[in-house]
Amino acid sequence: MTPAPLDAAWFLQSTLDVARGLLGALLVRELPEGRLTGRIVETEAYLQDDPACHGVRERDGVCCHRRTKRNAAMFGPPGHAYVYFTYGNHFLMNVVTQAEGVPEAVLIRALEPLEGMELMARHRGLDHPRLLTNGPGKLAQALRIDGVLDGHDLRLPPLLLLPGDAIPSAHVTATPRIGISRAIDRPWRFYISGNEWVSRR
């Protein structure tokens, strides 16, 4: 039997706990051509007291909320997607956490492909399994996730988040986040130690 999607209440625990807890969870993309499934192996947390968070602006050393058209989904209900476009090429997908009005989210940085690898390869234009989903822009391309899914409820098709096997904390590595220029020292990136699809070690 198929597990029930993650409940909205689950995303109300601390965002750092959600980021760790999403390791091992399943992301399922349903398309007319078939179903694509990946296991989450790498995440990053973005918090409301965090200058690197899109929903935050830093003014005189103090963080305050910054709600804009682009990041509106971050201020929306927990358990929904926040998808945005960057560097002129890439979509990145986050899972919104905390109550409405609180801009916190978890960036999905890498997946281990489980189902539909042929279709993922077609979307990516290459077929090496490791290169399919070992980065946030890559996994969005592989699962055909784009701005249309911004704000999407992840309990519903065509993009679902399902619980997977819990990862023991001894198998989780925490490091500073990748590719940001502010608050670069906070160890809010989490990945499954030794997993082949982690974007960078």
Next chain:
DNA sequence: TCTTAGATGCGCT
């Protein structure tokens, strides 16, 4: 209206 930076990935060295 204009300037600029950005939660990246690819190709080349």
Next chain:
DNA sequence: GCGCATCTAAGAA
């Protein structure tokens, strides 16, 4: 390991 494509939206003017 390094440089650059590519383009949207924020923020300044």
